Amino acid sequence: MPTNIKGPALFLAQFASDDAPYNSLESIADWAAGLGYKGLQIPSGDPRLFDLEKAASSQTYCDEVAGMLADRGLKVTELSSHIQGQLLAVHPAYDKQFDGFAPASVHGNGKARQDWAQDQLLKVAKASQNLGLTASVSFSGSLAFPYLYPWPQRPAGLIEEAFDELAKRWLPVMNAYDEAGVDIAFELHPGEDLFDGATFEMLLDRLNGHARCTINYDPSHFLLQQLDYLAFIDIYHERITAYHVKDAEFRPDGRQGVYSGYQPWLQRAGRFRSLGDGQVDFKGIFSKLAQYGYDSWAVLEWECCLKDAATGAAEGAPFITNHIINVTEKAFDDFADSGLNKDETRALLGL
Template sequence: MSQIKGPAIFLAQFAQDAAPFNTLPNITNWAKELGYLGIQIPGNESRFIDLDKAATSKQYCDDLKGQCNGLEITEIATHLIGQLVAVHPAYDVMFDAFAPKEYRNNPQARAEWATQTMIKAIKASRNLDLNVVPTFSGALLWHTMYPWPQRPAGLVELGFKELARRWQPILNAAEEYGVDLAYEIHPGEDLHDGVSFERFLEATGNHPRVHILYDPSHFVLQHLDYIGYIEVYKEHIKAFHVKDAEFNPSPRSGVYGGYQDWVDRPGRFRSLGDGQVDFKKVFSKLTQIGFSGWAVLEWECCLKDADQGAREGAPFIKSMLIDTPKHAFDDFAGGEVSEETNRRILGLA
């Protein structure tokens, strides 16, 4: 049996009103036919889950599992909800699209809704017997990402202090229900690399429920060491998005992209196997550190159709899964095991 579970698929990019993507039974049947064993459900997608019911009814959650055609629910993903916990005013108009209509044009009410909805997702996860909630951190500092004009002293510390304050009631609920929050390390969020994750962790008082969703595609676009990252943060990686990316700088454009659309940017997401992520190294390193969660396809590609990306994704992930050994490869060459033998080898007999 593979130590990492999979393949699974994140449903967010596939949900639509047309069959088979319009209901949980329909989309899970489609995913099953493609070879997936698990699904990650977007918590904001009412076609697939009612968070109010899931947060309060174990029976509803049991019934939800029964609609999945034998596929496992891997996690409830809350990225678009977590994003609204912390929004800088410069982004209010664009991020309002993620909120219910009654909370738009009201940043405080929107943030309060996001906080309570995150807590509902935590309770729903417990009712589904899940122990990880993937999410975004939101951002108060992202507009100062490039240090020009010069940041005033204390600005970054204050930003993370406020971010931690907003997440504190959610993290406390996560502790109460025994659920980890796995923040996707993602540009546009205040948690976008290792240093910013550490800043947030420290600002929360090293809260035991602050953890990481690992997605190497975002590291390729930032020129981060995505293999070394696994080793450094191995204690915190609780969820895994399998997504590819490529970075091809030109004389005209680099990391910042020149305000171009995805298809023209030097850094862009690709379907699995079409980008530059070395997934053999990724899966090997995750296996080495003992990660036992799900490998979840997140399809985002500006060149390839979603259906093709989904069809190719399941066998690709399956080919990367590693069956961990039941015994060491060199056991056949082992000799007698005893204190006396070891002392003789060391010349101590």
Template sequence: MSSTEIKGPAVFLAQFIPSDNSVNLEQMLKWAAGHGYAGVQIPTWDKRLFDLQQAAASQAYCDEVRAMCARYGLEITELSTHLQGQLIAVHPAYNAMYQGFAPVGVDTVEQKQQWATEQLFLAAQASQRLGLTAHATFSGALLWHTVYPWPQRPEGLVEQGFAELAKRWLPILDAFDTAGVDLCYELHPGEDLHDGLSFERFLQAVQQHPRACILYDPSHFVLQQLDYLQFIDFYHQRIRAFHVKDAEFRPSGKAGVYGGFASWQERPGRFRSLGDGQIDFKAVFSKLTQYGFNGWAVLEWECCLKHPEQGAAEGAPFIRRHLIKQAEHAFDDFAGSGADTERNRKILGLS
């Protein structure tokens, strides 16, 4: 496959891991290969699948993991620290809600931040040992509770919030730069980085850091009613990872983009299995191909209606149908007549 083409299909394993304590990475690789996937995005918080600390310290362990993937015809697309990244910035009001993201004994906001920072440093080292070029994470949030403020936000609050967020992430971004890996934030409601403008604020706060990149997931933009195609036009140079996830937004007389505290099935905006939502994936894959994105198309499956096994089975062929093999020459080259400076002058009416 050309290095200028999107790779795939791949699958983010997080949503498909059984609760069985005996589950291991090899079982999940066999499952992914059996469903037709060529790559896996591996969550790093579940030691049943992956030991992040060992991966950061041991090349032998990483070589073993890669060899295991290869036996099933799979590659690792990225490692994920979504849960750990969330804990880099936690407002105290959310501390109890995120308790399940951290180990036992990591209780306070400060303890969570310290542990999460150490985890991200390990992820940079592990990604380098695995030969990866991108990493998936969340930004965390100090400002999210003020996203639709009443009373109005005090002057300077947003600037201070992003300055603090940047202070926490800059050493991590530098570590990923040393490792040669792009740190890709999934722009997601609940994070301070949730749309284009918030990402721009962050970029400014981290001095346009070259490793501050985007995990593009159009489903979150549908739920925010943001133009997910024009977003690619604006930010394609920073898009280094791609979640293929579908969604729909059907306006309601009872609830809007915030959902009204309704269940997922009752919200106007809902995540759907691939092909069941409203996202124009032909246009998405076309734009990403046009701009030279050559990362992996990774299914992140979430649906309020369909069973995950059906979603996984349908996901690989759906992605494969949307992959674009780029043309080696223009379609109208057959009618070309070559370069001729003198002829061009005649066509232009120049003597």
């Protein structure tokens, strides 16, 4: 039945920096609360904001974090493990680029980097449990994405082998999250092996429908792929456990389409935009999520090639607030209830 979505909330990854007020959880919380946010999605691997090692082992630390945020009218919505999830599965073509996301001690050693990522993901499960959270958000990583376009013709079994291996790496992580009572909500994102509904199902099938394998719904990535992001909710609403509110626009012309011609973000046919500046039908999205009973957080993920981040954050809180539907507790036509009992209703049917 319809339920109220929680929010507005803010994903901190794009805002964290070495400069105040973005360089500590306390100061960035003050800033976010001042803009009207009620929740924060915290990047678990950013030590400026969060001590993952301590959170995984210390209930006291997690209680202190939650208490500090509560004093500011805020809650933790989810912990993000996008970077760690990405590093659980890396195609060799991206080794050098993704080494930069990992500690220097594992650079140049793909297996060591994978082991580090798995350990990090397990710590996120425990930290989420200590914080009383029921979901975390992540990336799937990628072994198959370089072979996205079927030219040259893919060898038989290539994609199947990649997804078999992906499932092998994620299964023990999923089981640990199940023990912690926490979902893994994958952001379906180009560059990851899970980038749409079909690829999500390919992993889900190999995980035998694992209950903790869920979706962080982000319509911006679907609009840029020209996927029907409203129909997506109809199909997968039972698996949507997190929601990134992010806008985008797609402006194809005689030179560019979905692939956007290797152009920089400003010149791409498909671009991420601040909330309200793009083409995403958020009224339709919030309506469908409410209809299907989504009762978790609406979290702004700000990315825009034009607008300043601080402006985007300031505009984002009221935008989300104005789109959250305060769902009705009664039918609009209850006033016209005839009041007939069961026998009288049957009589209407001649029974």
